[in-house]
Structures are given as structure tokens and as C-alpha cells.
Amino acid sequence: MVEKKIKVEIEESGDLAGEIIFEKRSKIYQAKVSGTFRKLKTIVSYLFLLAFFAMPFLRYERAGDMPDQAVMVDLTLRKFFFFAIEIWPQEAYYFIGLLVFSAIFLFFITSLFGRVWCGYACPQTIFSDLFYRVEEFVEGSYQKRQRQDKKVFTRKVLPKKILKHSIWLALSLLTGATVTFYFADAYKTVSNIITLQASYSVYFWTLFLTATTYIFAGFAREYICIYACPYARFQGAMMDADSLVVTYDEVRGEPRGKQNSHIDTESDCVDCYRCVVVCPVGIDIRDGQQYQCINCGLCVDACNDIMTKLKKPDNLIRYDTLRNLNREAKGLSSNFKILRPRTII
Numbered sequence: 001m002v003e004k005k006i007k008v009e010i011e012e013s014g015d016l017a018g019e020i021i022f023e024k025r026s027k028i029y030q031a032k033v034s035g036t037f038r039k040l041k042t043i044v045s046y047l048f049l050l051a052f053f054a055m056p057f058l059r060y061e062r063a064g065d066m067p068d069q070a071v072m073v074d075l076t077l078r079k080f081f082f083f084a085i086e087i088w089p090q091e092a093y094y095f096i097g098l099l100v101f102s103a104i105f106l107f108f109i110t111s112l113f114g115r116v117w118c119g120y121a122c123p124q125t126i127f128s129d130l131f132y133r134v135e136e137f138v139e140g141s142y143q144k145r146q147r148q149d150k151k152v153f154t155r156k157v158l159p160k161k162i163l164k165h166s167i168w169l170a171l172s173l174l175t176g177a178t179v180t181f182y183f184a185d186a187y188k189t190v191s192n193i194i195t196l197q198a199s200y201s202v203y204f205w206t207l208f209l210t211a212t213t214y215i216f217a218g219f220a221r222e223y224i225c226i227y228a229c230p231y232a233r234f235q236g237a238m239m240d241a242d243s244l245v246v247t248y249d250e251v252r253g254e255p256r257g258k259q260n261s262h263i264d265t266e267s268d269c270v271d272c273y274r275c276v277v278v279c280p281v282g283i284d285i286r287d288g289q290q291y292q293c294i295n296c297g298l299c300v301d302a303c304n305d306i307m308t309k310l311k312k313p314d315n316l317i318r319y320d321t322l323r324n325l326n327r328e329a330k331g332l333s334s335n336f337k338i339l340r341p342r343t344i345i
């Protein structure tokens, strides 16, 4: 992948003169991949999407005039309902407690398994992945998409672009509207939106969230993870050499063979770039650990597929700890420690 870089000359600052402080975005044309981690990612995203879209329509019987929506933030009554649980504004400490617990749990998971939250369960990842699947379904393979982007305004390509953006907008609208269903009776809100009798705030938030979903999942994608999400920046502090991360086995892989070479070389990497073209953040894991990596495992699937075709052992790229990589390089056995200072503190 060719990356164009913008050099910003800062004349007043001698230290930063000539430094690259912002990289111009090169669109990522992500290739399709199949395998264990792709399947896992798909299952997690379907479960998330099902829960998100269906939850406001679940009913739960309550006494008196209380709403019968199972999960709801009732702005009129100023109460949060979650099945049998009812929380008043003065009981906000429950939320604070839940947030603190969630943060600590996320730190614990990160210290054990790296950024698996980012790779599998973060809404930004799930919606970007959904939009990418629509793109791939409508416009075809990544090579085809690359070719088509050079001639958008042609009779063959333009209808595909219009179809893709229409589906993206429909999904965004559905997402935006669904969020508002959590704040008022979902069935009534649907009917009010359709008959144009909903309040201005419902239309405002639906349109606002439609726009943000469309932009974040359709265009910004990995840029949100790399530049906007603070979690990506401080995750390094939660991980250590015993965290399970996606790694490339240099001892097995180097020196790399020629691209597309199927000659049985001693080293295993044939430099086919499959691990790079399937990566949703556009990095090459063979360059080592990088803060952009969301630990999604798609490069593991891609490389395992190549290894199977070449009749070489799997897991040239794999989930492993940096300590294990060093141990294995020295011929020592690998081990995975769950309880260690980083996971406890």
C-alpha cells in the first residue's frame, strides 16, 4: 500500500521542522477472508446488532401506569427501566458503579487479551464491518472496487455506488431511529415517525445519529480508532509482554520469499501480502506491534489459509504473547499467565 504523507513544515519550531504530523488518508480496500476469527467476529456482531435493534421492542409487565417497555430511559418519569430494575435519578451512583466496574473489567480483559474489545465488540468496529460487507456485496472484490473507484461516473459503476449509499443510509437511519426508541415507547415512536407526528427532538436525534453513523461507519472507519478513540492511545499502559496479541513469528517467517512464490523455501512467509490486504486498519503485522492493530485476528485467518495451500504449518501469524515468541525462539516451551501484576493492579 502506498501511503502519501503530508509534510507540515513548522517554521517557528525548530524541533518539529520537517516532521510528519498528519498522514493523508489512503482509502483501504479490505479483502474478504474466511476462517475461525472471521466467523467469531461475525457471530459477535450479529448478536450485538440483534440485541441493539430488538431490545426496545421487548415488553415487561409493570404495575400501575409504568411503561411496559423492558429497557427504557423514560424522560417523562425520569427513570431508567431494565426489566425488573428501576433506577431513579438520585440513584445515579448505580450507573457510576457500573461504569467504574465496566472500565476495570475492560482494563483486565485488555491486559489478558489485548484489544479484543476493539477487534470484536466495539460498536465502531461492528458498524464499520457491516458497512464494509454491504460494500463488498454490492461492488465486489477489493481489486474490483479499486478499479471501479477510478471510473465512478460511468453507466456500469454509478448504479452500484447509488445502491451502496442507499443501503448505508437506510442502515444509518434505522440505527439513528433505534437509539430514540430507547427513550420513549418504541412502538408508539415508530408509528409517530411514520405518520409524521413525532416530536422535533425525535427527528433531530434520528437525523443526527443517521449522519454520524453514515460518516463514521461508511467513511471515517479506522480513522476513528486511530485518531479519535482515546482507548487506542492508553491501551499500551494496560498490556505487557504476557498479553495475548496478534503476532508474526519472525523466526519462522524471515527471510521472506518472493511475492506469489510457491517455491518451498526454508522460511515460511512467501510475501503474498494477504495478511495486509485483509487488515481493516491497513497495517502490516510483520512490521511488529503497532498501536493501530485492533487484535481482530483477520490476518491470522488470511495467513493460515496461505499456509494450508502451501502445506506448511498454521499460525505463522497467531495470537500469542511477546514473551512466548522469545521463549519459542530460544527453543523453550510457551506458557500463558493469567494472574500477574498487570492483571491485578
Ligand code: SF4
Residues within 6 Å of the ligand: 253, 268, 269, 270, 271, 272, 273, 274, 275, 276, 286, 302, 303, 306, 316, 317
Ligand atoms: S499472509 Fe502469511 S505468507 Fe502471506 S505475507 Fe502475510 S505472513 Fe507472509
Ligand code: SF4
Residues within 6 Å of the ligand: 246, 278, 279, 280, 281, 282, 283, 284, 285, 292, 293, 294, 295, 296, 297, 298, 299, 300
Ligand atoms: S494486523 Fe491483523 S489483528 Fe491487527 S488489525 Fe490488522 S488484521 Fe486485525
